[in-house]
Amino acid sequence: MTVNSWQIATKLKIWIQAAGQHLRQHLYDDLQVATKSNRNDLVTNMDKATEKLLVQEIRQAFPEAKIIGEEGFGDKVADLSGLVFFVDPIDGTMNFVKEKENFAIMIGAYLDGKGIVGVILDVVRQKMFWGGPEFGVYCNDIQIKPPKNIDLAAGLLGVSGPLLRQNKYHVADFVAQSSGARIIGSAGVEFTKVIQGIENGYISHLMPWDFAAGKIMAETLGLKVTNIDGDPLNMLSSEIVLIATERTHQQIMTITREHS
């Protein structure tokens, strides 16, 4: 299968821009909030409506593609052959409900398992991050330079609350060696921080739609994206995802091994 990455990027940005505008317009509406896997794993009517819309657009434009969506409007996908879209309609639903900021819409497009286009819209900041190996990475229309390859000690680390609180995978140990931890509550927003060089790493337990878009942009910019063992991510299962500058990644791996 041959695809036009530029066409895919352009279409994804248009659809996500429209979906983001809709979310901003309805930010203070009454929401129907339900829980999923646990009491802090939320879904709203807006998550579902947004995914439904994005999935419809993708199906119409790319009828041959497979879709993996957080809220279940996509397909049951057993392998990564062909064109696959990973859709996260609202990443950081808890923030969407409570903070009214720090949430994102994300789509990652993969061809035969290789990332070709990633798009993350930080909805309230109105910053659209998009990119891929063919075009580089941009925030709106400004190209993002590869972040400096800085040491663990020289920067902030984004972490998930549960991993830090329970010191899982020695997260507390390597946070202690950094400039400090941040907990934002949205993988999408965290990815945008790392690709801009604001944080020099991020670690969390994520599903494929949480990391699919960010992984493409991060790797395009020379950042390392692996699981906690340093191995490539499985795009069809949940993973402990570590994204970091090469040096920070190496230093975290060393600490993890020393403590194991």
Place this chain on the structure above:
Amino acid sequence: MTVNSWQIATKLKIWIQAAGQHLRQHLYDDLQVATKSNRNDLVTNMDKATEKLLVQEIRQAFPEAKIIGEEGFGDKVADLSGLVFFVDPIDGTMNFVKEKENFAIMIGAYLDGKGIVGVILDVVRQKMFWGGPEFGVYCNDIQIKPPKNIDLAAGLLGVSGPLLRQNKYHVADFVAQSSGARIIGSAGVEFTKVIQGIENGYISHLMPWDFAAGKIMAETLGLKVTNIDGDPLNMLSSEIVLIATERTHQQIMTITREHS
């Protein structure tokens, strides 16, 4: 001494607005960054220049007042008699340096130890939070309603990274019972989240200029602000500060006692 709280509020807002505009204009300038008490406790030329300016304005308008400033341009203050201003020129200097957002300018005004005016400017979001017992609390020109008195389990908790990482004061234990932790890295921004009802509590190890302004607004809105033992804060020393809804505060106190 009699003072006009309305006059003080108006003047503080004008000075802080100007200082905030200046910081936004110079946000991407090269900074002179130095460390203070530890490698992650930063100060820049902009912290110093901003405090100097604010202290000058206060001295000119209120020559009889005492000033406690983070960067040392104020006075050595031994007691809280009379009019005392607490000045934090940039709260969240690490964020000012790295994130270019999530930092605040704060001033709290106290008369004989009682809070009369608190002002926190979230510089990049351009949100000015101001208030006191005489006027209520506002975000820009919109009055903020007292947050709902919600339970620990029903909301997000702002925490300091080191307290969560080391489970000091059982922070990890009560975070586990909440909807999740957030680490922003600025006490000022955290206070604005709690007074808006976005987070239902915040705990951190703070200096008086970190909590002086926020305490006034929080108490005006019916929130509890104490140290970790539940006692009133000492305005002349560092404290483990807990700000929360009444119910969350009580539930955290119970957990803290059970674990001690």
